[in-house]
Amino acid sequence: MRVRKRVLHDGQACYELKGDAADGTGAANRYLLYLTNLDRSPNTIRAYATDLRLWIGWLTDLARPWESADLELLGQFVHWLRTSRSGHSDEVVTRLISAQPGRSPKTVNRVVGTVFAFYEFHAEAGAPISRQLIDFRATHHDYKRSLGRRSSRRRPITLPEPSTRPATLSAAQVGNLLRACEHRRDRLLIGFWWLAGLRVGQTLGLRHDDIDARKAQLRIVPRANPNGARPKVRETQTVPLRPEILELYGEYVREELQSVESDYVFVNLWCEPLGSPMTYSAVDGLVRRLRAHSGENFTPHQLRHTFATDLHREGVSLEVISRLLTHRSISTTSDLYLHLDVEDLRAGLEMAKRARS
Numbered sequence: 001m002r003v004r005k006r007v008l009h010d011g012q013a014c015y016e017l018k019g020d021a022a023d024g025t026g027a028a029n030r031y032l033l034y035l036t037n038l039d040r041s042p043n044t045i046r047a048y049a050t051d052l053r054l055w056i057g058w059l060t061d062l063a064r065p066w067e068s069a070d071l072e073l074l075g076q077f078v079h080w081l082r083t084s085r086s087g088h089s090d091e092v093v094t095r096l097i098s099a100q101p102g103r104s105p106k107t108v109n110r111v112v113g114t115v116f117a118f119y120e121f122h123a124e125a126g127a128p129i130s131r132q133l134i135d136f137r138a139t140h141h142d143y144k145r146s147l148g149r150r151s152s153r154r155r156p157i158t159l160p161e162p163s164t165r166p167a168t169l170s171a172a173q174v175g176n177l178l179r180a181c182e183h184r185r186d187r188l189l190i191g192f193w194w195l196a197g198l199r200v201g202q203t204l205g206l207r208h209d210d211i212d213a214r215k216a217q218l219r220i221v222p223r224a225n226p227n228g229a230r231p232k233v234r235e236t237q238t239v240p241l242r243p244e245i246l247e248l249y250g251e252y253v254r255e256e257l258q259s260v261e262s263d264y265v266f267v268n269l270w271c272e273p274l275g276s277p278m279t280y281s282a283v284d285g286l287v288r289r290l291r292a293h294s295g296e297n298f299t300p301h302q303l304r305h306t307f308a309t310d311l312h313r314e315g316v317s318l319e320v321i322s323r324l325l326t327h328r329s330i331s332t333t334s335d336l337y338l339h340l341d342v343e344d345l346r347a348g349l350e351m352a353k354r355a356r357s
Contacts, residue, residue, distance in 0.1 A: 024066035051114035105159035180294035197307035204229035
């Protein structure tokens with residue numbers, strides 16, 4: 001069983017499981033098509049498909065129909081996820097394989113969240129699903145996997161996750177990345193991630209009309225793009241731009257975009273098809289090259305983390321940072337993007353001491 005990508009008649013990308021429909025593949029694909037029809041992100045649907053491949057494949061190896069699953073069976077699946085890295089169930093599920101490393105609690109919780117949402121979908125459609133798997137509603141970070149109804153009840157299986165903070169980059173490390181860039185286009189990409197905190201999808205969907213150099217501001221517009229870029233905002237957001245970004249943008253337009261006609265800011269300039277919007281895979285290739293040339297093992301999202309963390313250390317309020325990051329909730333900003341180390345705490349104590357004196 002594998003995850004397969006196909007293109008629908010309207011040009012929309014769809015992910016599905018390729019396997020025997022009798023083993024639950026058909027049920028999984030109905031749910032994945034439902035998510036596609038709701039215009040969920042292709043990357044999100046691909047992740048759901050990968051999760052369901054694990055679940056359906058595991059049930060198939062045990063010769064268990066997907067409709068017969070209950071909480072006890074799901075608990076055995078969680079144990080398998082935690083003790084095995086393979087994609088199939090070679091081990092007896094009740095056997096403890098302590099020597100074999102398993103998946104992280106965060107990964108297990110994501111997979112289990114997908115499984116619960118899969119069963120909730122089919123229960124709503126009238127399938128005879130165990131009430132143990134559907135008598136609750138997803139909450140907090142799980143709301144994206146629910147059918148739109150939320151309550152205070154949490155799913156019955158959730159592993160505790162250790163508190164982890166995404167890595168940030170120092171100014172010297174970002175400088176290494178900028179020096180490793182061969183083209184002004186690539187430096188502008190780094191600038192948008194580091195100095196504006198944009199997501200990769202937001203930069204790939206940028207059009208020249210979105211940039212107002214006179215007002216030093218940028219519009220982030222929710223719309224379909226031929227390169228699959230998604231801004232992850234429901235409504236148009238306007239954010240300010242720093243002079244450094246506008247300078248990088250001006251240099252890029254004057255020196256590298258003169259012979260290219262495109263509405264999009266980031267386009268193919270040195271490979272076919274020329275003038276077409278850059279894709280996620282092109283960004284992945286750029287990141288690999290920059291890692292090799294700079295010696296910095298970074299991700300674009302770490303630059304976004306760095307943007308938010310630097311603002312917080314400079315005393316910018318959470319409300320402002322949340323708006324700049326186009327978050328829907330300020331709690332997301334606080335939980336995910338603000339990293340206080342010992343020196344930050346020390347600076348806070350010194351500030352309080354000066355205020356008292």
